[in-house]
Amino acid sequence: SQQGEEDPQALSIQEGENATMNCSYKTSINNLQWYRQNSGRGLVHLILIRSNEREKHSGRLRVTLDTSKKSSSLLITASRAADTASYFCATSPTDGANSKLTFGKGITLSVRP
């Protein structure tokens, strides 16, 4: 069963705008990861945030984690057409076996030129 649920399911923005995507999960986690999938390709790891971290940056990406609300957000600033892809959050529950990542259903981001 899906541990992470992304929101919204689809997002369409203009190039240059910021894109915010959310992920909620049900059980306590060790860390949360975000992945990107371009059409017809495999997933690519973007960023990992640990349960004791609140915010993390990587280039134009900013991830926050609120363990009290069991939610995370991924912000892409100054979006580009090349950011068009599906984005997934993946969690590792503390009561699960190591490395058994559970993925959400994904968010489809479209960035219009």
Next chain:
Amino acid sequence: NAGVTQTPKFQVLKTGQSMTLQCAQDMNHEYMSWYRQDPGMGLRLIHYSVGAGITDQGEVPNGYNVSRSTTEDFPLRLLSAAPSQTSVYFCASSYRPREEYEQYFGPGTRLTVT
């Protein structure tokens, strides 16, 4: 490094046929796994391995077998294909079998069972 490679890229099977999806990695990763991706369902874990000779079931293991005789290879076998196994299959690996390590994904195999 080639990373994670998967063959074939596309495959069409008839119901009841068997086949093996190949997965290989050249990064000396301990952990390897297989996922299937269906529209609106995200990725679901089929089987995984924390090292050569060790495999375990994921969320949706029925109808699939795996083995891990070497660190590099982790084939997925469909013994008797069913239309419900029509999906895109991804193999992934990570350095260690722990959740803090990122997973590297292969390009996927698109399987259609008629």
